[in-house]
Amino acid sequence: MNTRVVLGVSGASGAALALDCARLLARMAIAVDLVLTRMGCHTCALELGADATAELKMLAARIHDGADMAATIASGSCPVAGMIVAPCSMRSLAAIASGLDDTLLTRAAGVQLKERRPLVLLAREAPLTLAHLRNMTAVTEMSGIILPPVPAFYLKPDNMQAMTAQIAARAVDLLRLTVAQADAWPG
Ligand SMILES: Cc1cc2nc3c(=O)[nH]c(=O)nc-3n(C[C@H](O)[C@H](O)[C@H](O)COP(=O)(O)O)c2cc1C
16 A cells, blocks of 8 residues: 655745645656645645646645545544645644644545644744644644745745745655655855
8 A cells, every 4th residue: 555645735925835835746656635724725726726726736746725624634533644734834833732623634634733734834924923832832842843944045045936846846845654754055
């Protein structure tokens, strides 16, 4: 059976990060369980457009309705290896930090924490309030990983595609499923 990973897409800016994660996971033959929030659908439409949003969905092995709290990935019994939320809004971050489990995305994230599986949040907002920082601390205390989608300036990326692909590769690497995919500092 293919390794499965949940890819959550919330309504923060940075929908390209979701597409790059999905592209890389597909290249690695890792099956993606895709879940978008209502605002995640909106930002995909705004930032990616119809064709790239269709590509994101095509790359998924399964697409879950973000309001379907009875979906397989809402249960710890679903054999997924971990989850990336790319991008992760401050609303979804807050819900995950407080264990709210109020959408399928935040429920699936909570499931990863309770099952002690890797959870990587590409939390995007700037600047950050104390509430955002406290929520990031709370998730970190529960062993989730906060990966702010900041560029690897030291690699001197040529364009935004190179930046988002590198950030997505770091997110996938943090699941520690295979050998590292991200470009490393050459020294
Ligand atoms: C174009 C656009 C960009 C947004 N960017 C961000 C962002 O970068 N970070 C953030 O926390 N919220 C951002 N928001 C606001 C979220 O979409 C909003 O808080 C929403 O309730 C998040 O819900 P969700 O976590 O269920 O997707 C943005 C909204 C829009 C319309």
